[in-house]
Amino acid sequence: MVYDHNKIEAKWQHYWEQNQTFQTENSPKPEQEKYYVLDMFPYPSGQGLHVGHPEGYTATDIMARFKRMQGKNVLHPMGWDAFGLPAEQYALKTKHNPGSFTQQNIANFKRQIKSLGFSYDWSREVNTTDASYYKWTQWIFEKLYEKGLAYEDEIEVNWAPDLMGGTVVANEEVVNGKTERGGYPVYRKPMKQWVLKITAYADRLLDDLEDLDWPESIKQMQRNWIGRSTGARITFPVVDCQDTIDVFSTRADTLFGATYLVLAPENELVDRLTSSEQQAAVADYRKQIASKSDLERTDLNKDKTGVFIGSYATNPVNGKHLPIWISDYVLSSYGTGAVMAVPAHDQRDYDFAKKFALPIIPVIDGGNVEKEAYTGDGQHINSGFLNGLNRQKGLDKMMEWLQDHHAGKSQVNYKLRDWIFSRQRYWGEPIPVIHWDDGTTSLVPETELPLRLPQTDDLKPSGTGQSPLANLTEWVNVTDSQGRHGVRDTNTMPQWAGSSWYYLRYIDPHNDQMIADPAKLKYWLPVDLYVGGAEHAVLHLLYARFWHKFLYDLGVVPTKEPFQKLVNQGMILGTNHEKMSKSKGNVVNPDEIVAEYGADTLRLYEMFMGPLVESKPWSTEGLAGANRWIKRFWRLFIDDDNQMSEFLTTENDGNLTKIYHQTVQKVTNDLEKMRFNTAISQLMVFVNAVYKEQKLPTEYATGLVKLLSPITPHLCEELWQRLGNKNSIAYADWPSYDEQQTVADQIEIVVQVNGKVRAHLQVEPNIKNSELQELALANQHVKTAVTGKKIHKIVVVPSKIVNIVAS
RNA sequence: GCCGAGAUGGCGGAAUUGGCAGACGCGCUGGACUCAAAAUCCAGUGAUCAUUGCGAUCGUGCGGGUUCGACCCCCGCUCUCGGCACCA
Numbered sequence: 007m008v009y010d011h012n013k014i015e016a017k018w019q020h021y022w023e024q025n026q027t028f029q030t031e032n033s034p035k036p037e038q039e040k041y042y043v044l045d046m047f048p049y050p051s052g053q054g055l056h057v058g059h060p061e062g063y064t065a066t067d068i069m070a071r072f073k074r075m076q077g078k079n080v081l082h083p084m085g086w087d088a089f090g091l092p093a094e095q096y097a098l099k100t101k102h103n104p105g106s107f108t109q110q111n112i113a114n115f116k117r118q119i120k121s122l123g124f125s126y127d128w129s130r131e132v133n134t135t136d137a138s139y140y141k142w143t144q145w146i147f148e149k150l151y152e153k154g155l156a157y158e159d160e161i162e163v164n165w166a167p168d169l170m171g172g173t174v175v176a177n178e179e180v181v182n183g184k185t186e187r188g189g190y191p192v193y194r195k196p197m198k199q200w201v202l203k204i205t206a207y208a209d210r211l212l213d214d215l216e217d218l219d220w221p222e223s224i225k226q227m228q229r230n231w232i233g234r235s236t237g238a239r240i241t242f243p244v245v246d247c248q249d250t251i252d253v254f255s256t257r258a259d260t261l262f263g264a265t266y267l268v269l270a271p272e273n274e275l276v277d278r279l280t281s282s283e284q285q286a287a288v289a290d291y292r293k294q295i296a297s298k299s300d301l302e303r304t305d306l307n308k309d310k311t312g313v314f315i316g317s318y319a320t321n322p323v324n325g326k327h328l329p330i331w332i333s334d335y336v337l338s339s340y341g342t343g344a345v346m347a348v349p350a351h352d353q354r355d356y357d358f359a360k361k362f363a364l365p366i367i368p369v370i371d372g373g374n375v376e377k378e379a380y381t382g383d384g385q386h387i388n389s390g391f392l393n394g395l396n397r398q399k400g401l402d403k404m405m406e407w408l409q410d411h412h413a414g415k416s417q418v419n420y421k422l423r424d425w426i427f428s429r430q431r432y433w434g435e436p437i438p439v440i441h442w443d444d445g446t447t448s449l450v451p452e453t454e455l456p457l458r459l460p461q462t463d464d465l466k467p468s469g470t471g472q473s474p475l476a477n478l479t480e481w482v483n484v485t486d487s488q489g490r491h492g493v494r495d496t497n498t499m500p501q502w503a504g505s506s507w508y509y510l511r512y513i514d515p516h517n518d519q520m521i522a523d524p525a526k527l528k529y530w531l532p533v534d535l536y537v538g539g540a541e542h543a544v545l546h547l548l549y550a551r552f553w554h555k556f557l558y559d560l561g562v563v564p565t566k567e568p569f570q571k572l573v574n575q576g577m578i579l580g581t582n583h584e585k586m587s588k589s590k591g592n593v594v595n596p597d598e599i600v601a602e603y604g605a606d607t608l609r610l611y612e613m614f615m616g617p618l619v620e621s622k623p624w625s626t627e628g629l630a631g632a633n634r635w636i637k638r639f640w641r642l643f644i645d646d647d648n649q650m651s652e653f654l655t656t657e658n659d660g661n662l663t664k665i666y667h668q669t670v671q672k673v674t675n676d677l678e679k680m681r682f683n684t685a686i687s688q689l690m691v692f693v694n695a696v697y698k699e700q701k702l703p704t705e706y707a708t709g710l711v712k713l714l715s716p717i718t719p720h721l722c723e724e725l726w727q728r729l730g731n732k733n734s735i736a737y738a739d740w741p742s743y744d745e746q747q748t749v750a751d752q753i754e755i756v757v758q759v760n761g762k763v764r765a766h767l768q769v770e771p772n773i774k775n776s777e778l779q780e781l782a783l784a785n786q787h788v789k790t791a792v793t794g795k796k797i798h799k800i801v802v803v804p805s806k807i808v809n810i811v812a813s
Numbered sequence: 814g815c816c817g818a819g820a821u822g823g824c825g826g827a828a829u830u831g832g833c834a835g836a837c838g839c840g841c842u843g844g845a846c847u848c849a850a851a852a853u854c855c856a857g858u859g860a861u862c863a864u865u866g867c868g869a870u871c872g873u874g875c876g877g878g879u880u881c882g883a884c885c886c887c888c889g890c891u892c893u894c895g896g897c898a899c900c901a
Contacts, residue, residue, distance in 0.1 A: 223816095227816085227895095227896060227897080230817095231897085233897095235900075237901080256901065268901095347901090355901080357899095540896090543895095614825090614837085615825065616826055617826085622826085623825075625824075632838085637852095684827070687826090687837035689837095691836075754833085756833045758881085760881075761883095799881060806832055809832080811881045
């Protein structure tokens with residue numbers, strides 16, 4: 007009988023559900039080793055799954071099934087990151103509540119995921135939009151607030167007036183000066199926002215990367231994002247004034263070369279230090295800057311702009327008077343919002359100095375300041391007591407001098423900014439804060455959590471820059487027991503909030519007393535394997551690490567880091583080698599694949615395409631090939647009359663012994679290293695060998711089905727049952743191999759002459775080198791190759807190669 | 814511009830403590846089965862030359878180097894992908 011994927015896949019999916027095969031016991035089992043394998047949970051979009059989703063999910067499912075068969079206690083959950091902008095935009099358009107729309111999408115995602123036969127424990131499903139879930143998201147926020155790590159601040163934010171009737175987006179959501187979603191322009195605007203002090207954890211977030219088994223590229227991206235930079239804070243007194251200007255510099259050694267100072271236009275010192283003659287020009291420049299979008303400030307405008315503010319500062323090291331300018335190439339949000347300009351040795355300062363004809367004084371030998379700034383090393387010149395010293399020695403000496411003269415000290419700065427945590431949206435976790443009329447602010451008491459999102463079908467932009475929640479006056483206005491009136495905070499949390507801790511909730515998903523039972527957390531943490539797309543390299547993964555460390559400090563979680571091993575699956579491209587997208591018309595829908603070929607074929611093909619971490623193009627022929635092989639595998643066991651195949655035999659003539667043990671060894675090692683493509687290739691090699699032999703001893707048949715079962719579970723459950731087994735293959739023992747059986751009695755030795763292969767020799771594995779050498783020289787092909795030549799040297803690598811060097 | 818990853822047949826890919834380049838699959842060609850086709854099974858398939866048979870030469874983005882021996886290590890390039898992008 008030909009393999010009927012529809013019937014068999016439905017049968018086993020039903021069986022697993024009925025028997026709760028993959029439900030993980032709720033009480034920890036300290037005597038059994040655990041394995042927590044996690045997928046990045048999806049945002050359930052209206053589009054449903056694309057073939058990229060099942061790639062990562064198949065990889066984790068194989069690992070989950072493999073580890074179960076090796077006797078591990080496996081936690082393998084799935085859930086939904088269901089707050090988010092698309093649902094809100096849809097709701098605004100259609101006058102529906104985003105909740106019902108979201109439920110529909112989740113149902114569709116779940117149907118699709120289930121059709122692929124993944125071994126999730128669905129009893130642990132979480133949904134970030136459930137009040138019983140976001141109660142704890144709000145709880146974490148309150149703890150952050152209590153510890154002073156959540157604060158309100160009037161800060162320059164990325165204001166996108168055209169997005170959702172005006173909203174604030176995080177730095178990470180701004181791409182090339184436009185919003186990541188929708189591509190709307192972004193402007194800088196000071197606004198009151200909730201901010202989380204992630205910078206307080208900058209050092210730990212940086213240093214603890216060391217011990218993680220993550221791709222080096224991701225670690226490097228996080229390091230760059232955090233951007234720790236060690237330098238000096240140098241104080242410049244302002245001439246004829248009590249004020250001082252502090253600057254941050256990593257090149258304090260070039261202080262003698264400073265020829266002017268630049269403040270960020272937004273720096274508050276500007277008001278006080280601008281001379282009356284320059285007032286108009288400065289005001290004009292600042293106005294220009296404020297109306298520029300980020301894009302205009304960076305990409306579109308590489309040309310330096312700026313204005314002299316009419317006052318001077320004193321260089322502490324030589325008393326020179328330096329003009330003070332403002333320019334938008336100095337960022338108000340980094341360092342002190344002011345720099346000392348050393349145009350001879352910094353390209354940005356150089357460009358500015360050239361444009362405004364400011365002096366350029368070289369203080370390090372080398373380079374040519376007529377052409378460009380010199381940033382290399384060299385001996386200091388024009389630098390008083392630093393003359394003759396190189397960069398590092400000069401820096402050390404200058405730091406000493408600055409400390410001694412109270413003109414500066416060492417300082418560490420980070421590119422990492424605090425996390426702007428409020429969004430002017432409806433579809434998110436409400437921030438549980440009340441602003442009282444008397445000017446005080448308080449948290450919603452923990453006993454009153456969750457603070458539920460009020461139901462409404464009529465979402466409207468508030469028009470004030472506040473979220474649509476501002477319209478819901480009944481919800482917004484509160485009166486306490488003393489009759490005091492206040493208003494609720496109308497901000498909601500960003501999508502990153504719910505996804506920053508969901509992996510903790512899976513461990514104890516129905517606990518209504520706490521985030522999770524500490525004993526269970528202790529047993530299951532950290533996550534042993536986390537698989538997802540590289541697009542979350544900095545955002546999600548940095549925020550989750552931050553919250554985890556905070557919870558660690560609170561004593562809630564027992565580990566410093568949440569995810570021990572991280573793997574990024576590569577992208578699946580369209581057949582034209584381009585990224586799949588609707589507009590290119592190269593999107594493959596997994597539903598169609600499952601209907602035509604079955605889930606096992608999709609799983610097998612996606613794992614066979616190439617290494618998990620690489621991007622690779624879809625191939626319709628390749629997919630059909632995977633399906634052909636599944637049927638070929640089936641025919642090893644089941645004949646055309648639906649009987650057990652004549653290949654199956656209880657007699658073992660030993661012809662397949664070596665290759666069987668090799669296969670068990672290779673598949674086991676490859677799965678451990680997640681090299682699924684080569685594991686599958688080895689199984690194909692074995693199947694080819696069985697077809698040659700026309701025989702399959704039962705002991706190898708059962709082993710073979712087990713080896714393949716993590717990859718194509720439906721097929722293998724069916725064959726396992728037909729081989730006479732009563733229980734699911736999911737908990738069958740993983741096959742073992744005998745190392746002795748994997749090596750042959752005879753090994754092949756390559757004989758080279760001058761590095762070129764001239765002959766092959768069949769020899770005993772433990773042959774002596776001298777014997778090997780003799781055999782090689784006696785070979786006819788070798789003799790021909792060395793005829794008329796003098797042998798200089800013979801290199802023998804035991805059990806591998808003989809290389810004869812002759813000329 | 815800076816940081817990171819990569820480049821292997823017609824295609825996806827395999828092979829690294831430096832030791833037979835191209836496993837496995839796709840595609841293609843031929844054969845068997847069939848009235849025929851599909852499906853299946855078997856064989857061949859890097860290029861060039863030779864071909865009656867053994868075979869020979871070249872070949873892992875490009876140019877050098879180290880080595881008995883290099884896809885692998887070193888130096889210098891080109892291109893592709895990902896990230897960052899006035900962070901002082």
